[in-house]
Amino acid sequence: MKSLITLIFLTYLTKFSYCSPGDRSNYFIRCWETCTHLNCSDEYNVEFISSQQQPFYLKLLNWNCGDECKYVCMWKTVEAFHKRNWATPQFFGKWPFIRILGITEPASVLFSLLNFYAHLKLLRHFRKEVRPDSPCYWLWHVFCLVCLNAWVWSTIFHTRDTEFTELMDYSCAFSMVLMSCYLMLYRILRNVVHKFVMVIIATFFVAYFFNHVTYLSLGKFDYRYNMTVNVLVGTVTGSCWFVWCSWVRQRQWYVWKCAIFVALTGLVMLLEIIDSPPFFYLIDYHSIWHLSTSILIGLFYSFAVDDCKYLRKQEMEQFKRP
Structure with a gap:
């Protein structure tokens, strides 16, 4: 990893x-x-x-x-x-794409919309399966809303690439990374630290996010800084999920879904390494990566359903004890 x-x-x-x-x-x-x-x-x-x-x-x-x-x-x-038998060149840091109805990268737009649909459909399934009084119920809703917003801006950015849409796409993508990290921390620490501590952590995350976006919006977009922060937060999040899943796997059998999701998500990131002209000037590896995330996210929501049911059952058993 x-x-x-x-x-x-x-x-x-x-x-x-x-x-x-x-x-x-x-x-x-x-x-x-x-x-x-x-x-x-x-x-x-x-x-x-x-x-x-x-x-x-x-x-x-x-x-x-x-x-x-x-x-x-x-x-x-x-x-x-x-x-002249020369290779296809890049322009302004990007490969040439055939524009369809003014849409700059049609495949990435389509697969971004597919991710939006997947989150929306899976949230509806989550609401049918999980009772509203279950622990972490509303936190998963916040996670879904953050992801939906990010995929909206991904769609807009790949439709029309401008400085503003680029800033919004990268910023909202980082909001997903941060939200995933906070979700991980909340789930692991909910019975270890006081709720007030989690509120302080949430406040810090929100403040850092706005500071991050403000920095990116000033002057020339700092790709290096943005990528460094995303990689560090993503690596910490994935590593902690793995450790936690290994720790609780005996009594919480369903955590294998979370572990496999994290592993496969890291694996499909290999698609981002491949830098070659798009197939038929329509589909590149970045768009295929978007397609893969729309498929894998089902594992994470399935884990969410099982985990909320487990936590609720655990609370009910504690409540029944004299």
Whole structure:
């Protein structure tokens, strides 16, 4: 697990440290300059010379004149590279994707929506199976709401990649990581420390999250810092779940679901290491990773159902004792 996290970390640093050959090529630069000169009406390359040059759905997603020129020139540059038998280049740190109805990464959008649907459906199943007076009942609801919000922003970001949608996607993804960590701490420590201590920890987590987002929103986005924090918190969370599951497995048979979920989640993170052009310029390994998380999350909710039932049964037995 440790070596896996290290590989992912190094991959992200490499991805964000090198300039992309596509947008730096003279062919792309000349194409973009010519396109904006012929089609854009202002010095910021926002407005078109003619309002009829762009379909309404592209206007709806705020594709301006300069963006359109980048998209058109990207594919012309890819074609020029291929004619010279050169590999498909990246542009601005990303592989080229075929845009569908203005959506930048269609597969990632589809699988982000699938994750949203999975959480929503599994929450409904959770509410049918677990009584509202069960321990941790509302905490699992908070976890689900945080995840639903994160997948909404993942959908928006992969639909239209801008500085704001990127910030929201990364920030909300980190909120899932933090919430998972707090959920782990609450479950393990609920009978060990006073509830007031858990409130203090929750307050610290919320404060740290807003500090994290504030830092990322100031100046240039710090990919290295964001990835470092996510990897550290994720590693601690996964490791603690593993230790706890091993400790209680004799009397809580169902914890194998949590352990396997954590193991498989770490395993599918290998998909994030693979950095290659998308299949048919539509599906990349990042989108496949999104698909895998929508499948695996069922294990975690199944663990949640069993755990809440176990905790409620445990409390009822304690209540019956004289």
